[in-house]
Amino acid sequence: MKGYNFAYLDEQTKRMIRRALLKAVAIPGHQVPFGSREMPLPYGWGTGGIQITAAILGASDVLKVIDQGADDTTNAVSIRRFFARTANVATTTRTDEASVIQTRHRIPEKQLNEDQIIVYQVPQPEPLFRLESSRIETKRMHGLADYGLMHVKLYEDIARFGQISISYDYPVMVNGRYLMSPSPIPSFDNPKMHMMPALQLFGAGREKRIYAIPPWTEVRSLDFEDHPFRAINAPDPCGLCGATDSYLDEVVTDDKGGRLFVCSDTDHCAERRAQGHIGADGMRDAAE
Amino acid sequence: MSGQTLISGRGLSLSFGRVTALRNVDVDVWPGEMLAIVGESGSGKTTLLNVLAGRVSPDRGIVQYRDPEDTLHDVHAMPAPTLRTLHRSDWGFVHQDPRQNLRMAVSAGGNVGERLMARGARHYGNIRAQALDWLAQVEIDASRIDDLPRTFSGGMLQRLQIARTLVTHPRLVFMDEPTGGLDVSVQARLLDLIRSLVARLNIAAVLVTHDIAVARLLAQRIAVMQRGEIVETGLTDQVLDDPRHPYTQLLVSSVLTT
Amino acid sequence: MAYVAVKGGERAIDSAHAWMAEKRRGNPEVAELSLDQIEQQLGRAVDRVMGEGSLYDRELAALAIKQAQGDLIEAAFLLRAYRTTLPRFAHSLAVETTNMRIERRISAIFKDLPGGQILGPTYDYTHRLLDFGLTEPSANAPAPTEPPDDASMPRVPDILGAEGLLESVGAPNREPGDLTRQPLTFPADRDVRLQALARGDEGFLLAMGYSTQRGYGGSHPFAGEVRMGTVAVEIEPAELGFAIDIGDIVVSECQMVNQFKGSKTAPPQFTRGYGLVFGFSERKAMSMALVDRAMRAAELGEDVTAPAQNVEFVLYHSDNVEGTGFVEHLKLPHYVDFQSELQNVRRLRDEVERLREAAE
Numbered sequence: 001m002k003g004y005n006f007a008y009l010d011e012q013t014k015r016m017i018r019r020a021l022l023k024a025v026a027i028p029g030h031q032v033p034f035g036s037r038e039m040p041l042p043y044g045w046g047t048g049g050i051q052i053t054a055a056i057l058g059a060s061d062v063l064k065v066i067d068q069g070a071d072d073t074t075n076a077v078s079i080r081r082f083f084a085r086t087a088n089v090a091t092t093t094r095t096d097e098a099s100v101i102q103t104r105h106r107i108p109e110k111q112l113n114e115d116q117i118i119v120y121q122v123p124q125p126e127p128l129f130r131l132e133s134s135r136i137e138t139k140r141m142h143g144l145a146d147y148g149l150m151h152v153k154l155y156e157d158i159a160r161f162g163q164i165s166i167s168y169d170y171p172v173m174v175n176g177r178y179l180m181s182p183s184p185i186p187s188f189d190n191p192k193m194h195m196m197p198a199l200q201l202f203g204a205g206r207e208k209r210i211y212a213i214p215p216w217t218e219v220r221s222l223d224f225e226d227h228p229f230r231a232i233n234a235p236d237p238c239g240l241c242g243a244t245d246s247y248l249d250e251v252v253t254d255d256k257g258g259r260l261f262v263c264s265d266t267d268h269c270a271e272r273r274a275q276g277h278i279g280a281d282g283m284r285d286a287a288e
Numbered sequence: 289m290s291g292q293t294l295i296s297g298r299g300l301s302l303s304f305g306r307v308t309a310l311r312n313v314d315v316d317v318w319p320g321e322m323l324a325i326v327g328e329s330g331s332g333k334t335t336l337l338n339v340l341a342g343r344v345s346p347d348r349g350i351v352q353y354r355d356p357e358d359t360l361h362d363v364h365a366m367p368a369p370t371l372r373t374l375h376r377s378d379w380g381f382v383h384q385d386p387r388q389n390l391r392m393a394v395s396a397g398g399n400v401g402e403r404l405m406a407r408g409a410r411h412y413g414n415i416r417a418q419a420l421d422w423l424a425q426v427e428i429d430a431s432r433i434d435d436l437p438r439t440f441s442g443g444m445l446q447r448l449q450i451a452r453t454l455v456t457h458p459r460l461v462f463m464d465e466p467t468g469g470l471d472v473s474v475q476a477r478l479l480d481l482i483r484s485l486v487a488r489l490n491i492a493a494v495l496v497t498h499d500i501a502v503a504r505l506l507a508q509r510i511a512v513m514q515r516g517e518i519v520e521t522g523l524t525d526q527v528l529d530d531p532r533h534p535y536t537q538l539l540v541s542s543v544l545t546t
Numbered sequence: 547m548a549y550v551a552v553k554g555g556e557r558a559i560d561s562a563h564a565w566m567a568e569k570r571r572g573n574p575e576v577a578e579l580s581l582d583q584i585e586q587q588l589g590r591a592v593d594r595v596m597g598e599g600s601l602y603d604r605e606l607a608a609l610a611i612k613q614a615q616g617d618l619i620e621a622a623f624l625l626r627a628y629r630t631t632l633p634r635f636a637h638s639l640a641v642e643t644t645n646m647r648i649e650r651r652i653s654a655i656f657k658d659l660p661g662g663q664i665l666g667p668t669y670d671y672t673h674r675l676l677d678f679g680l681t682e683p684s685a686n687a688p689a690p691t692e693p694p695d696d697a698s699m700p701r702v703p704d705i706l707g708a709e710g711l712l713e714s715v716g717a718p719n720r721e722p723g724d725l726t727r728q729p730l731t732f733p734a735d736r737d738v739r740l741q742a743l744a745r746g747d748e749g750f751l752l753a754m755g756y757s758t759q760r761g762y763g764g765s766h767p768f769a770g771e772v773r774m775g776t777v778a779v780e781i782e783p784a785e786l787g788f789a790i791d792i793g794d795i796v797v798s799e800c801q802m803v804n805q806f807k808g809s810k811t812a813p814p815q816f817t818r819g820y821g822l823v824f825g826f827s828e829r830k831a832m833s834m835a836l837v838d839r840a841m842r843a844a845e846l847g848e849d850v851t852a853p854a855q856n857v858e859f860v861l862y863h864s865d866n867v868e869g870t871g872f873v874e875h876l877k878l879p880h881y882v883d884f885q886s887e888l889q890n891v892r893r894l895r896d897e898v899e900r901l902r903e904a905a906e
Contacts, residue, residue, distance in 0.1 A: 044875025
């Protein structure tokens with residue numbers, strides 16, 4: 001784009017971000033402070049993820065951007081356009097075609113491979129922030145791996161509800177050392193982070209932190225031996241493609257309690273339907 | 289006293305500006321015994337407690353702790369993580385105000401369980417069973433396990449703090465005026481409780497108090513402090529029945545006359 | 547009706563942008579605003595946007611205000627996003643406000659003082675009556691002018707400082723911190739705190755400063771001096787080894803003088819809170835000085851009890867570009883997480899139901 005560097009950020013800023021990324025990869029799960037820049041998109045809209053993507057994007061990369069698992073949600077469209085415009089890179093909605101995937105709130109259903117990088121947008125990198133508001137104190141807790149407090153929260157859940165009641169942004173231990181926020185993905189996606197072949201990068205622009213999980217790294221969701229981690233999902237199959245193993249969105253179809261459950265990952269659903277899988281409502285859809 | 293000390297201070301000195309809080313203090317605690325540090329406010333007893341516990345560094349002197357493997361550690365040269373681990377496993381600290389130690393937004397059971405979880409306990413059922421056991425030991429009804437501490441009375445809060453501290457069976461507990469601020473009948477019950485728990489679990493303790501009667505009831509040995517110095521030390525009964533130092537005599541007589 | 551996955555994000559965005567542009571222009575029969583008009587006639591808005599946008603450029607600020615339809619936080623955001631693309635060549639030397647070309651200078655702590663009290667262009671003593679004369683264009687009678695006063699205008703704190711009554715501040719001997727390059731870390735030094743306040747939201751600082759006057763961390767402030775005017779900005783390029791003047795800017799400076807009891811080792815002395823803001827922004831400079839002083843509580847051995855004294859709280863929440871982004875991001879879809887919560891609540895309710903049935 002005229003008047004701007006490739007992928008918007010100047011090269012010095014990109015180098016600074018890459019240095020932070022290298023440090024983050026070297027210390028999996030540790031939050032690295034970085035000189036987050038003001039971006040032309042608002043804080044909370046993915047400025048951290050955008051800065052990481054801008055710093056790692058090359059001319060031959062193929063970019064996929066999803067929000068809530070979908071390529072066509074407005075924010076995903078806006079970010080994809082931003083990079084199409086400022087970096088002129090190819091974009092795709094196909095998970096397996098993308099070399100870089102920027103995401104808000106989901107991990108694609110299809111297993112990612114070693115040649116891919118997934119960039120998470122993170123609103124709040126500090127997993128302990130609800131329990132301890134001072135960052136001076138939480139920094140000390142991370143330094144000393146003093147995470148009893150997080151388990152106290154889980155204990156309190158079980159004491160009150162009979163089960164752990166965290167359904168998204170479910171805290172994980174990375175490489176047995178750092179407690180980490182997986183970003184507000186549904187806990188359904190947590191197991192995908194464990195031993196993922198792809199590099200996972202996390203950017204929090206407003207909070208000015210970067211962290212990472214290198215490929216093939218242990219990522220454990222916190223739990224108790226007698227109350228093991230359980231992912232939450234709707235019990236139904238996808239109404240369009242019949243998938244039973246994907247995360248489902250609930251769509252209100254009428255005002256009489258009508259509900260339809262469909263894949264949140266739009267690419268996954270489309271691919272399955274192209275292969276001929278049809279769900280209960282997909283029949284009607286196709287008939288019309 | 290024979291055998292090896294659990295924790296020892298040698299030549300401890302500390303000043304805050306022109307105020308001398310500690311002046312060349314030597315102190316020893318043996319395994320399983322309770323040492324009371326008495327003196328009036330401003331005598332340096334709480335400072336000494338904090339220096340022994342590694343919470344405040346002395347200007348001069350050394351504090352050494354002997355771990356279960358018989359290795360001596362210089363408390364003030366320890367890396368922060370090691371000291372913190374010590375504080376949440378082998379050691380305990382009971383504050384005068386239990387609110388300083390308890391998490392007021394966490395249930396009684398969670399408060400007792402935290403140290404277990406910090407030490408790696410990951411079985412909810414076991415953690416809860418231990419919390420229930422400890423609530424019983426400090427005479428808090430099992431039905432209160434899921435209640436928040438803010439619904440507890442002052443005496444219950446202090447007992448909850450003791451349960452939270454002792455649940456990991458520490459070898460050494462620091463207590464800062466644990467019965468201060470409680471009314472007399474509540475104090476008596478709490479003192480009985482502390483005495484029986486400490487004896488049964490064979491815990492060593494350093495107790496700071498301005499109350500000679502508390503020291504007499506709980507502690508085998510006593511150290512009397514005045515203006516940052518230990519002016520007299522020995523077996524509690526001997527020191528209190530036959531005080532040698534004028535200041536100790538004054539302290540003892542002031543108790544008898546009131 | 548069968549469900550059809552919602553498509554059309556692309557088209558929706560384009561249409562929304564077109565609609566917004568139309569709304570911004572308003573009725574095309576009304577003359578369009580020029581940047582000159584904004585810059586000249588909405589000067590206080592331009593000043594605020596330059597300050598919160600951290601970029602001293604009146605024309606760009608006017609453009610941002612026009613583009614944002616007068617939404618000043620949005621305008622500051624536009625300016626920041628542009629600023630971030632600019633290379634940083636140097637940092638300036640501390641501006642010498644003693645040599646300010648003064649347009650306004652008042653002190654509340656002395657009746658008169660060297661250089662005098664200069665009211666300047668202020669609303670302070672106007673009666674707040676809507677002036678219906680402004681509904682129609684009219685030629686303004688020129689303001690009376692006086693020959694420029696060459697009297698030197700020492701800064702009031704320097705007058706107190708000469709007597710040792712006011713704490714001295716050491717001269718900065720290192721490059722100041724820069725929040726636009728380095729993230730905020732704690733403990734945050736005063737240079738960084740002041741930068742954050744100078745960029746901070748005027749309304750937030752006003753509320754925080756105000757709270758210190760109402761018993762939340764009070765420090766007995768006096769407006770030692772407020773001065774506004776033009777100062778020269780100098781940089782010292784390493785390759786030159788001496789300072790060069792790169793231009794003039796208008797700033798507002800406030801020095802609050804606050805009581806301090808003294809301690810055993812320090813004799814009683816006044817302490818200072820400092821505010822410096824781009825343009826004519828006296829309200830913000832004064833608020834900044836109050837909050838700056840409040841945040842020094844710990845350093846001066848005072849109890850930290852009030853919100854304005856909580857450095858972490860103030861610094862993390864003073865930036866309106868960060869704040870507006872995160873508050874407004876709640877508009878973005880959150881249905882994936884909400885779906886998790888929905889299933890979660892159903893599961894929890896089922897459990898309660900099961901227990902109740904078991905009990906019966």
